[in-house]
Amino acid sequence: MAHPDTTSSREHWRNTILAGLANYIDAGSIVSGSVALALWKETYHLSDNFVGLIGAFSANAISAGIGALIGGRLCDLFGRKKIYQFDMLFYAFGMLFLIFAAAPWMIITGFLLVGLAVGADIPASWSLIAEQAPDHERGAHSGVAQMLWYLGPVAVLIAGYFLKPFGISGVRWLFIHLAVLALALTFLRSRMKESQRWEESVAEAKVPGWSAVLSPRHLGAVLYLVTMYGMWNLWAGYNGFFTPYLIEQNHLPAWAATVVPAGYFGIGMVSILLIFMKLSDKIDQRLLFGISAALHVVGMALLAVFGFTLKIVVIHILIMGIASGFGAQSFFQLWSAELFPTAIRSTAQGLAFAIVRIGLGLWSLAVPSLAANNFTELAWILTGFLVISGVVGVIWAPRNQGKSLEQLDAER
Numbered sequence: 001m002a003h004p005d006t007t008s009s010r011e012h013w014r015n016t017i018l019a020g021l022a023n024y025i026d027a028g029s030i031v032s033g034s035v036a037l038a039l040w041k042e043t044y045h046l047s048d049n050f051v052g053l054i055g056a057f058s059a060n061a062i063s064a065g066i067g068a069l070i071g072g073r074l075c076d077l078f079g080r081k082k083i084y085q086f087d088m089l090f091y092a093f094g095m096l097f098l099i100f101a102a103a104p105w106m107i108i109t110g111f112l113l114v115g116l117a118v119g120a121d122i123p124a125s126w127s128l129i130a131e132q133a134p135d136h137e138r139g140a141h142s143g144v145a146q147m148l149w150y151l152g153p154v155a156v157l158i159a160g161y162f163l164k165p166f167g168i169s170g171v172r173w174l175f176i177h178l179a180v181l182a183l184a185l186t187f188l189r190s191r192m193k194e195s196q197r198w199e200e201s202v203a204e205a206k207v208p209g210w211s212a213v214l215s216p217r218h219l220g221a222v223l224y225l226v227t228m229y230g231m232w233n234l235w236a237g238y239n240g241f242f243t244p245y246l247i248e249q250n251h252l253p254a255w256a257a258t259v260v261p262a263g264y265f266g267i268g269m270v271s272i273l274l275i276f277m278k279l280s281d282k283i284d285q286r287l288l289f290g291i292s293a294a295l296h297v298v299g300m301a302l303l304a305v306f307g308f309t310l311k312i313v314v315i316h317i318l319i320m321g322i323a324s325g326f327g328a329q330s331f332f333q334l335w336s337a338e339l340f341p342t343a344i345r346s347t348a349q350g351l352a353f354a355i356v357r358i359g360l361g362l363w364s365l366a367v368p369s370l371a372a373n374n375f376t377e378l379a380w381i382l383t384g385f386l387v388i389s390g391v392v393g394v395i396w397a398p399r400n401q402g403k404s405l406e407q408l409d410a411e412r
Contacts, residue, residue, distance in 0.1 A: 072350015
């Protein structure tokens with residue numbers, strides 16, 4: 001039976017945007033760090049190993065995973081609103097370390113705190129979007145959050161192009177704008193309502209423990225999501241955090257370090273809007289995912305075969321931008337909400353997200369050295385990751401378009 005919906009369409013979209021801005025802040029944190037990375041390395045004489053350490057513990061990886069694991073559980077116990085409203089204050093506090101970073105330890109500390117905050121916000125906001133979206137527009141509302149994820153890097157990279165000539169002092173403004181937005185979100189989100197589905201769930205029964213999440217039925221869904229999204233995210237983590245760094249290390253034109261990655265995210269936004277948001281609620285989601293997965297493999301293999309030259313990087317970015325808009329990350333957000341009942345939705349999402357991001361953190365430790373020593377080998381490894389993601393994703397992809405969350409619960 002469909003869940004009664006008394007919220008206006010305008011309020012639905014407003015709530016989705018306010019919840020989805022967590023994605024803007026998450027991605028903005030990652031890419032701001034990538035823009036600052038080469039400057040930090042030069043200023044503080046950082047080794048490749050230390051650069052890997054920053055990537056591993058940044059908002060991109062381990063700290064975000066730990067935040068999601070803790071925050072996801074707290075969301076199911078105490079509600080989505082309590083978590084996503086106050087974690088932005090914690091985020092702004094962590095940003096202060098990056099804004100005023102005067103030593104390497106401040107960079108690590110700042111990213112650790114920022115990562116914990118954005119990690120906690122992800123399952124809260126994603127659960128809220130799915131639970132409040134109309135049943136026939138769940139994919140479209142998830143797509144808005146993904147567009148905001150891509151908008152963060154576009155805004156940061158374009159601003160970074162103009163700020164980098166001013167060195168660290170200029171790049172600090174990227175972190176300042178994220179801190180200000182986090183504080184503004186704290187106030188704007190205070191007017192939002194708690195998820196009605198969550199309130200009804202806790203009113204009916206006690207919140208299940210971890211044993212429910214780790215039962216064979218739900219653990220299988222977690223493992224599917226972790227494999228499908230996790231393998232893709234090993235490529236995405238390299239792409240989001242290390243691409244500007246690698247462009248500079250390979251002596252491509254200076255403008256390419258910000259403009260080329262911004263192009264990827266800009267193309268991705270168009271793809272989300274015109275493909276994922278238009279089609280994910282209407283046609284076979286397995287077919288959409290499969291097309292995206294095939295494009296990803298082709299796009300990454302180009303770098304492996306032809307090398308890290310400007311022309312190939314631009315073609316690669318074009319293909320990957322189109323593919324990513326309706327690929328693993330968009331479907332991970334959607335499916336990680338649909339595959340679990342309301343009572344454990346955020347806990348399960350947080351667990352899957354944590355495994356993926358912590359795995360990315362461990363991988364990030366190796367990326368700088370591997371890229372410096374043998375980029376072709378790195379490119380083939382990343383191509384292999386995308387093949388695994390695509391095969392697993394297509395074989396076990398659910399087809400939930402048009403169904404209510406209650407209908408999906410009943411089918412389970």
